[in-house]
Amino acid sequence: MARLFLFAVGGTGSRVLKSLTMLLAAGVKPQSGRDFEIVPIIIDPHKSNDDLKRTVRLMDNYQAITKKVGVDNGFFATKITTLDHLGLTENKLSSNFTLTLQQVANTRFRDYIEFNQLSEPTKGLADILFSGKTIDKHGEPVNLMDIEMDIGFIGNPNIGSVVLNQFKDSDEFREIASQFSGEDRIFIISSIFGGTGAAGFPIILKNIRNAMNNSRLNARGLLENAKIGAITVLPYFNLENSEKSPIHKSVFIGKTKAALYYYLDNVNPSVNALYYLNDDFTGNPYKNDPGDDGQQNQAHFIEMVAALSVIDFLEIPDEELNTEDGVPVNPVYKEFGIRVDSPIVQFGNLEDRTEEIIAKRLSQFSVFQKYMKEQLKLSLGRQRWSLDEPAIPKQFTDDTFYRSHLTEFMNAYVEWLTEMQQNRRGFGPFSLESPLNAFIMGRDVNSKWFSGKVDMSDFDDALSKTVRGKTYQSPEQKMIRLFFNGSEELLKSKFGFKN
C-alpha cells in the first residue's frame, strides 16, 4: 500500500492531524478508492503542548484499535502507522512519531549556533541575520539571538528555520528516506502565522527537494521528485489581546503576508499541491497563551477542513503530481468553499461534495458514540446483535479494548465535536444532547411510515437487522464493523441519507 508521509508541524499541525484522525476513524476516505497508509510525523519542539499530547494519545488509541480489528470495518478504515512501527526493526526510533529536536531545552539561540566561537565574518553575518528583538515566554523583550527555543519559535520562523533543520540529520528523516517508495506521497500541514509551522514547512520541503545533496539519505532521487502536498493554514481564529504575549492578532496578519510573499518565490514552486485556508470570521477570541502551559485551544471547523485537504490530496491522481528534477510540473493551488457562510456550520451549509464526504460518516460515528454512551449497556446481552456469535457480552465493556481505547477515543471524539460546536466560527452538525430524532441538525427524521420518531430501539433494530448472516473475526471487530453498517442502515432508513 502506498503511504502518505504526513508531517504535522507545530500546534496547528497537531490539531489538524487530530481532526484528520477523527475523520479517518469515522470512516472518511479518499473517494478515489485508493487507500494510503498514513505515516504521521509530528514536528513540534513544544513538548508540553497539550494539543500535542492529546493528539499523540489519540493516535495511540487509533493504532491500538486498528491493530485489534484491522482497517476494513468501515470505521477506522485507514491505516495509521507511526514511524516507529514502520520499519522492520521496530522501536528503533526513540519516540513514537514525534521528531525529537536536539539541544533546544533551556538553550538560547546564541548558544545553539555557538555564536561566540564563530569566525569574525560569520559572527557578523549571524549578528545581522538574527538581529532584532522579540518577546520571550515571560512577555519580556529579548534579543532574538537570546530567545530560548524550547517553547517553540514564538513567532520567529527565521530562528525556526535554523533549528528545525535538524530534521535534515534526524533519524526520522533517514527512516522516511529509507522507507520511501515511488508511489508514496508526502503532505505537510502547517500554519503560516506561527513560529514552528511557518519554519518547519519550508525546511521539510527544501530538505526533501534538496535530498540529492544529503549524502546520508537513501532514495534520494525519489525524495527529490516526491509528490508533495501541503496545506498552509492562514489566520483563522481570534486571539485575546494580551500585552504580555508575543503573539498578536495584528502580527498574525503581517506575518502571514510576509510569509506568503516568501512562499510565492521560495515555497510554492516546490509543492505539487498547495492548499490555502483561512477564516476571517471574528469569533470568540482564543486565550492568549504562548505555550508552556498549553495552547489547549478548542478544535475548530477550519482544522477539520484542513484535514479534508489531506483527503483531497490523496484523491489527486498520480499523473497530476509529476515532479522533474525536484521541480513539480504544473503545481496546483487549492482553496475551500462552502455554500452558506454561517457562524455555526451545519452539513447543509457545506457544498455537496464536502457533505458527501463527511456527513454520513460523521453522523454514523456520532450516533455510534451516542449509542455507546446511552444504550450499549442496556442492550448488551439482550439484543440479538449482541447475542449472535461472536457474542458481545456485558463484560465486553470491561476489556481494555473497549474500556480504554474505544471509550477514550470516543470521548475525545465527543470532545472534538463539542469544541467545534462551541467555537466560533462553529461546526455544529449535531445536537449532541438531543434525543436521536433531533440529533442531526437539519435532518428531519423520515416520517413516511412512522410518526417521525426515532429512538435507540430503532438503532437496536437496525443493528440486529444488519448482523444477520454476517461473520466476524472477534467481538471487537464485530463491534466496529456492525456499528458502521448498522448506523449506515439507520441513517438511510430513518434520516434519509443516501448510499
Add this chain to the structure above:
Amino acid sequence: MKVFGYTKKGGKHWFKSDPYADKEIESIIDPEGGSEVSLPTAIPSPFARIDLVKTAFKNIGKTPELRSYKRNDNIIASSEDEKLVSDSLDISEILFNIDSLKNRIRIIVWNRVEEIVKLKNGTPEHRRLAETLELYFDEDQKAYNFDLTDNFYLIECDHKIIGCTSPVTMFFASGNDLSHARIRLLSNDESFDNKYTPLYERDEHFQKYLYSLFRAYPVLSSRLKFFGEYLKRNLEILNKTNPALYDQVNRLLANDLQSTYSELDTGISGQTVELLYGITLRKRKKGDIIDRLKNSDFIIASDKYKGALTPLVLQNHLTKANFRYAEDEWDKTFRVPYFDPEADLSRRWLPGITLQYPYLTVSDFLETQLVRLIYPIYKEKFFDGNFSPEVGDDLKGYLLPLKPLFFEYFDSQDLVSTMAGKPKIDMIQGAAGSVKVVLRIPVKRDGEYISFERIYHTSSENNPLSADPEQKKGIIVEHQVGLTIFPFIKTGMPEIKAYYRTQLIDRDVFGAQKEAQFELRFFQDANKDPIPIEAKKNRRVKAADYVSSQYYVLNDEFDYVQIKNIIGGGASAMIIPRWNVYRPGNEVYSFSVDFGTTNTHVEYKTEADSIKPFDIKSNEIQIATLFHPDKLDGIRQESADDIYQLIDYEFIPKLIGKNEEYSFPHRTVLAESHSLNIDTDATYTLADFNIPFIYERKEDKDRIKSNLKWAKKERGNEKRIRAYFENLMMLMRNKVLFGKGNLKETQLIWFYPSSMKLGRKSQLENTWNELFQLYFRGTKKPVGITESLAPFYYFKGTNKLHGGAYKPVVSIDIGGGTTDIVIFQDNKPLLLTSFKFAANNLFGDGYSEYGAASSNGMINKYQPHYEKLLLNNNYPDLLKVLRAIREKNKSEDISAFFFSIENNPSISASRQYSFNALLANDEDVKIVFLYFYSAIIYHIAKLMKLKKVVLPTYLIFSGTGSKVLSVITTDMTILAKLSTLIFENVYQESFDVDGLSIETEKDMPKEVTCKGGLMSNEQDLDIELHKIKHTLTCLEEKGFDTLRYDQLDATVKQHVVDYIQEFNKFFLALNQKFSFIDHLNVSSASLDLFKRESAKHIRDYLEDGLAFNKKMDDVMAEDKELEESLFFYPLIGIVNNMITQLSRLSPITH
C-alpha cells in the same frame, strides 16, 4: 457562498485556484489596521531580513510617494516597509560617504565559500548552521540572486554590525537598535531615525550615484528588480518635484559612474565591495563634498584667512531662515556645542551631520572668563567692545574676551570699524552685574552674520561658578590691573624702527586673585605669532611691594595685546589700542640737551615755533593708559592708586611743561628698582630705569641715582647715563612723531663741560651719537658744544649785550659741579677755563666722599625749618619727600630739594618756600656766597690779566649755580660794582665809561645754555677749544705756568697756601672799599667769624683737594699735568667749613 481564501475565485469544496501572489496578499486586511510596526520576522528562512527588505522595496515601490500607504483600508506598504527601505538607503548613503566616517565604519567581507567550509569543519553546531545556510543558498538562490555573488559585505559602525550588502536590494540593515549609528550625513536626514526618508528627499549626489550605478550596469534593473522599480518611481517624483535633478539623472551616461565616483573598498586597497559578480560599488570623491561646502552660507567671511579649508561659523538657535549648511538647509534642531575639544579645526566634525570639516563655535572666539577692570576703559585710546551699561553704572570696564584664534580671521581694526561685513562685538551690562557679550561674525551669505553669545556672571561664594567652555554661561573675574603703552603712536612704516614700552601694573593683592600673575603677548594683525619680546622686566613684585610692575620692551609695532593670567585656569583677554598714526611732515625739530650735574634741561625749536623748554602738551600725550584718566573713582575705591601713580613713578608722565606737575629743567636723577643688579642684567630704559619726574615732588619708591655726570667711577654709571640719555631721546623722538615732524632731519645739540676729559667727553659723544642714530636715523650728527659757549649766544641772540664787539664779554656758567668761563671777544671765544668750584661747593659736602649732611650746618639749619613749614601747611607728601632725601645724607640733594620747592606746582604761596629768598635773608651765611663769588671773579681777573685781555664790558651768568647771585643781592648793579672793584684791583687800572655790566637770566639761568645752543650756528662752534683753554696755576709769579703732580712738593704747596691767604686779604680789603654790611646786609658777627676762621686749615684743605681730585681724575702717573687751578682746592674746604660754622650763628630770620 463562502470561500476560505483570498483569490476571490469562486469554488466548491477544495477547488483549484491560483497561487497567492501580490493581488491576493495585498487584499489580506489587517483588522487592526497595520498598527503593528515592530514585526517579528515572519520569514521562515535565515535570510529573512534580506527577504523582508526585498518585500519592503517591492511594497514601497508601488506607492505614490514611496512611503507607507493604504488604499481603501488596505495596506499597500506598511510603516515597517518604509523603515526597512529607509534603513537600507541609510546604509547605502553611509557607504557613499564613508570617507567622512572612516574612523567609525568598517567593512568586513563574508566569503561564502571560505566561511561555509570553515563552519563545516567546526563543531556540530557550526556544521548545522552551515548546512542551513547552504540549504537556503541553494533552494532560494533565484529569489535572492545568491547565484550571483559569493561575498557579503558586513558594515560595522562603532564595532557593531549595522548592515550588509544584499544581492537584491543593495543593502539591508540590522534589526538591532541602531541608535548608536544615528548619523547626519550632509543633508538633514538622520540615519536610522524615526523619520523615514524616501530617496528623493536625500542628498542629490547620492541619488545621482544610484542612478549612475544602474546606468552603468543595466543588469541591475532586472536583478535588483524592486530596487530598480523604486528608482523608477523616485525618478517620476523628481520629475515633478525637482526638475533640475530629474534632468541631470536623465543625462547620466554609462561611464559617468567611473569618472564621477571613487572605488569603494573595504579599507584594504584593491579589495572592492562587489554587489554582484563584476559589479562594484563606489563612493563619493573626496574633494566633492569639500567643494560643495564652499558654497555654504556659514563660511566665515574672512579675507584674512588663507587656509585650505575656510571654516564654517555655527550657532545654536539660528533664527534666520534658509541658511544653506552642507547639502541642505540648517536644521534648527542641530545643537552646536559651545566648545569643541578638538583643537585642530580640520579634524572637527560638523554638528548635526557627519563630515570632518573645520567649523568655529563660541569657545573658539570667546573666552570663558570676562575680565572686569576697576575702572572704565579709556575708550578714546582703547576699544571698549562697544560696552553699554544697560543696568548699573560704568564705573568698571571690561576687556575683550576674545581668543587669539579670532585674529586669524579678522584684523583688530575690523572689530573697531563699523563697516558692514566686518565682525562686531557688543558688551552689555545687565542685571546683577552680568555682562552679555555678542560677537557677530560675518558669513559668506551676503550681509548676514552668525552671533556668538556668552553671558558672563559674577561668581561669588553664594553663587560659585566655574569657567566651563562647554557652557553658554561665563564668569566674570575682576582684576586690578593697569596697562600703559608708550609711545602711543604707530608709523606703519617699516623703515622707521619701532620702540615700545608697555607697563603692566598688577594690584591684585587681596582675595581670590592675589596669586594672579599676568603676561602680555603682543600681536600684529598680519601674523598669528606674537611679536618677539626684546625684554620683560619686573620692577616690583607683589610679594614684596603689594603691587607688581612689569615692563615689556618691544621693537615691533603691534595691533593688539593679549593679557593672560598664567596661573592655572586664569583669565585671558584682548586689548585693542586705537593708535595715533604718525604722518610724516617736513617740520624739523632741533633739540638741545644740557645734561647737568644737578639739573638737566632740554629745549627745542621748530621752524614754526620759537625755542622753548621741552614739553608734552595735551595734544601730544605720548602714553596711553587703559584706564580713563578722569574716571579714577573705581580705582580709588579699591585703594589701587598704584595703577595710575606708578606711571609717573616708573614710566612717563602724561604731561610735561611749565604749568604742569613736571617740567624741565629737572634734577639729574635716575630711578631704578632696588633689586636691580646693574652688573649682570641686560638693562633697558623705561624697564629697568626711568627718569623719575616725581623726584622732589613725591616720595620716591625706588633707588634714585643722582650725580650721574661725575660719578664715573661708580659701577653701572655708564649704563645709567645711557639710560638717562635714552629716556630723553625717546621723549624727543616721540615729540617729533606726535608733532608730525621729519625724524631724519631732527637735530640734536648736547653740552659738555670744558673741564671734562677728552676720553670722557668722547664717551658721552658716542652715547649720544649711537642713541641718536638708533632713534632718529638722522642725517645730521648730534653736535656737542661746550657748556660755557652757549650762554653767550643766548645773550647775544636776545640782544642783551650792547657793544661788546670789541670789548670782551665774560661768560660765567656756574653749574652744580663746575664753573666754566669763556671770554669772548669779537663775538668769538678767546679764552676758556674751567674749574670744579660751583654750586655744590656751597650746598654740598665738600670733600666728603659720602654724604655728610648730618654735619652740614646749613642743612641742619634749614631742614627743621622746611619740615615745620611743610607740616604746618599740610604738605605731608612733600614732607615725606624731604625725609626720604634727608635719609641719603647728601647735602647737595637736600638743598636741591629746598631750591625745588618754590617751583613745585602743588605748593601755593610759594614765595615763603623759596630757598633763595631764605638764603638772601640769612645775613650770617651771605658772607660765604660773597666769598664764593669773589673768588671766581678774582680768578677770572687774574687769568685775563695774565693773558693780557682788556677789561671786559659784560659779565654774563648762567647755570643753576648762578642762582647764588641773587642770594648775594638781587640788584645786579651792586654786584657789578663789586666785580668792577675786583677787576680794577687785580688789573690795577680803571674801567672806562662803559663800565662793567652783569647780565643773567635769574629765573632761568639753567635754560640759557640750551637756548644758546639752539641759537648758535656752526661757525661759532668751529673752535678748537683746547687751543684757547688755559689753566691758571696761581703760581705763575713763582714761575709755574704749568704744574705736574710730581712737582707738588712742600714749597709749592706753601706757595698755594700763601696765594689763598693773599686772596683772603684781598677779599677782606674789598670790605673796606665796599662795605659788605652796608651794601649787602652781611652780619657783622659773620664777618668777624669769617675773618677768624677763613685763614685756618688752608694747607689741610689743599691736601684734601689734591687727594680727592687725584682720585677723581684717576691719576696714575705722577708726571701728569694738573688740569685745574689749585686755587679752588683749599677754597672748597674753607667754604664748607665756613657755612657750617656760620649757620650756627643765629636762627633763621624772616
